[in-house]
Amino acid sequence: MLFQLLHDAPAETTGYMIAGYTVIFGLMLAYLVSLVLRRRNLEQDLEVLEDLEKKD
C-alpha cells in the first residue's frame, strides 16, 4: 500500500517551481525598476536643460 502510494505520487519538484517563479517575478520587477530609474534620470536631465535654456 505504502509502495503504491509512493509510486503513484507526483514527482517532488517544488524547488524548481519556486526557482521558476523567482525568475519570473524577479525579472519583471527588475524591468519595472529600470523603467522608474531611467524616467527619474531623464526628468532630472530635463530640469537641468530647461534651467539652462531659461538662463540663456
Place this chain on the structure above:
Amino acid sequence: MESKPAILKILDGLTVILLVVATGLVFFYAPEEAVMGQVQRVFYFHVAAGWVGMLGFLVAAVAGIIYLRSGRHNWDIVGLSAVEIGMIFAFINIVTGSIWARPIWNTWWTWDPRLTTATIMELIYAAYLMLRQGIEDADRRARFGAVYAIVGFLSVPLTFFSARLFRTIHPVVIGTNQPGAEGSFDMTPRMLQTFLFSLLTFTFIFADLLWHRIRLGKLAEKVEQLKLREV
C-alpha cells in the same frame, strides 16, 4: 513635467489586480499535475511570457511598417519599446523553460528545434538593440530599426511553428502533440481556465509596460533635442 494619464493609472491598477488573481489561480486553483508535480505550475506564466515576447516582436514589425510609410518618429519609439519588452519576456520564457526542463527532461538545456529557434529569435532582437546604439543619425536609426524589425519578425513564426514542423521533445499546448514530446499533459478545465487567464493577464502587462516605455521614449527624445539645442 507631464503627468500620468488617468487611463494609464486605471490600467496600472487593473494589471496589478489581474496579476494577483492570476498568481492566486496558479497556486491555489489549478490542480497539481499528476506526474510532473509542482514544477508544472511554471507552465502558466512560461507560456504567457512567450506569448508576450512574440506579441512584442509583432508590434515592433507593425510599427516598422507604419514608420516606413508615414516617417513619423513616434512609431520608431513604439517599435523600440515593443522589442525591449518582447526581449525581457522571451528571456523569461527561455529561462523558465530551462528550469522546467531540468526535472522533466533531466537536463537544463538541449538543442531541440524549439529551444534553438527561441534562442536565435532572442539573439536577433539583442542584435537589434546593439546595432541601433551604433547609429548616430536619428532618421537612419529609425529606418534601420523599422527594416530590421520587419525582417527579424520572420524568426517569430519559425519559433512558434518549430515544435509542430520539426521532430522535437518540446510539448505542444495547442493542437496535436508530437509522439516524442516529453512533459506533455492533458489540461483539466481548471488548468485551462488558469492558462487562459494567465494569457489575458500577461497581455494587460504588455499593454501597460508598452505605454510606460513609449512615454519614457518620448521623454528621452525631448531631452535629446534639448541637448542638441544646447550644443
